Amino acid sequence: MAAPAYHLRTNKAVERLLFLKILRKIIPVGEMADYTYYSFGGPYLDDFRLIHENFPDMKMVSIERDPDIFKRQQFHQPNRNIELLNNDLHSFLAQYDAGDKKCVFWLDYTQLEYYQFEEFMLLLSKVSPGSIIKITLMAQSSNYQNHPNDEHFSNDGSAIDKNQKFRNKFQEVLPSSNVVIPRPQLEFAKLLQSMLRIASQKALPSSAGGLFYQPLTSFYYKDGNVGIFTLTGIVCEKAEVSKITESFSKWKLANLHWKKRPTRIDIPVLSTKERLQLQSYLPCAGRDLLKLLGYKIDGTRSLEQMKQYAEFYTEYPYFIRAVI
């Protein structure tokens, strides 16, 4: 399935800018050349362009399995710092040897499959301390719910139980073997977060000493109609954890504890005129923004939507029609 372009994916665009914030907090200006950025890139290499704008000295590698998308990437290549590879991640990781070099990895998956957890675990076991690993997964809980009229499910157990299929697929990383797959997106995102926690403990067992995967942020949102969950963390020595968490402790979007719920991103659709109207009052509370507008933008969800705007307005991109 071809993903829509970034300019049509507001929530994802906001989340991507928040990712840059994390990188800026961790990577000192003088050390950006010590890091290499790896990602799947997509046809337009948008994230690579952003990384280059913010970290011009950082080396970048795009891993793309589809030969046609790879050709489009060659066409769109925004700068010389990017090495484009036509390879799948599994084959890439089999060869990958980080040595002492730090990396930033974004495993930007569009589906939810067990092999993605395997690749995540394999990557954690290979990177050097200080590396930042971000993983994005499809979090569409409705795919795993049983509907009474569903031809694949019947209560006598004679047909496929979607809940059970999920449990069979992800058994090794589930918090408990009989877990019920929750319908609300937040609860499903929390389940994925605890599955990634177990996967990280499998990859970096503390009994082996040494390294630890410390979460930094976790978000869930809708990308078009599809639910998405994304987690960013850093691989570090246990002794470094408190120093790292200290630098994030005052940022309210940080998620430094696995048990903390992921943060929702649900940006309202506002016109440029509305945004310009509100701009001079920001920062302020969502409730005040709603009062300033003087009307509801989305029925009963309006207050929640304005709170979201107050939270994320600095990352909200302006889309302007241009004729080239």
Add this chain to the structure above:
Amino acid sequence: MTTKAKQVIYELVDASPVKSFFVTMLTRDIKLEDAILDLLDNCVDGILRSHKNLKGLKPYDGFYAEIKFNKSSFSISDNCGGIPWSLKDYAFRMGRSEDRPKDVIGSVGVYGIGMKRAIFKIGKDCLISTQNKIDRYEVEITPEWIDNDSWEIPVKAMKKQQYEDGTTIYITNLYPGIKAQFGTDAELFFSELERMVAKHYAFIIDKGFEVRINGYSVKPLPTKLMFTRTSKNSIQPFIFEAKWDNVEVFVTVGFTQPIPTSDEISDEQTEKRYSSIDAGWTVICNDRAVLYCDRTELTGWGEAGVPRYHTQFIAISGMVEFKSPDASKLPTTTTKRGIDASSQLYLQIKNKMREGMLLFTNYTNKWKGQAEETKKHMANGKALSLSEIKNEAKSLTLSQTKRTIPSGRQYKPSLPLPKTIEARQRRITFLKSLDEVRLVSEYLFEDKNIDASRVGEECFNIALKEAK
């Protein structure tokens, strides 16, 4: 020049065991989860010892074991009857003495090392408190005791009477690796232990026993095989039952789900879609799973005409149950989590396991590439657990086996096979780009996500129609 040899006086040498050697060696070849399952086995043995009249479908109802762990301690407490003072030598000695009272009917404990091994695996300080009728006592194992040469352990009377008879084992001073598993990696350890208990203790939990881990009551994960009541052109499991040398044996093998399509097989091979596979054989001894989903030669895969395990056999599962009042007759290893492959009884039963398995590997091979077609064979079927299959077996006509040792009774289902004789058929396989397959799929079915094998078959059918 001659030297006068020093006169050596040959005398008795000390060949007594060194305690610390036992402590480190005993614990080396057992996983922590297995060691904890040994402690659970002791709880169930306690029930069998103290309650002789267990009957009905839920004989263990009301009995529980509660496991709690954190970064500084581990405990397991039960209400399963406690350890009688008369069994102190069995409970606390390393190894089982010959003169031990034989009153534990249906247990799996034989070697008398389970509890000690589990304690030594986890930590250095341990307090065992137990109450059995009028006996109420405590045994403390300390690092000093492990380090000294004496094998005697001081016992003292327990002052406070417990509400129910039972045992509590409380371990502190955890070993560093264990501390990490119970602390920093607690979620991972909980998930692994809970899954293991849910699978290995599925049969006992199903019979009413409750296992709680850090407050969570574990639900059983039994293997279930497809069973359709109409025997014609439908799927039923193979069944064999026998009694030999005071051991009751029940074997069943069948399908847990429809056989996989060619696309599912190739997807699984390129990218792992399932974190673990529940295919293969589970062996149960006195209600406890000692082997889970084995797919090796140990359970007959890749032997005597049975193919080696391959992803295409993902739907095949089997269960073998051994039951005996005398645990020493059961084909288990010392860890109680494995099969004694040289056991005479097991080797005989393995023949029947292979015989049953062959029916289902053969079915899978014959219907290869036509998996969609086989789904109707399971229509109106139910997935049944071992106890449900045993119940269904009563209404089936089982035939007496004549040439097998041990002799018994068996049910061999007649599985539907494709009508056309395979010798007149040829399989066509080819590789095409996904984009092109989707394009043709959309062209033929107005849906780009139709199974690739169906798309290919439809293309052939169109060409065949034209050729005719």
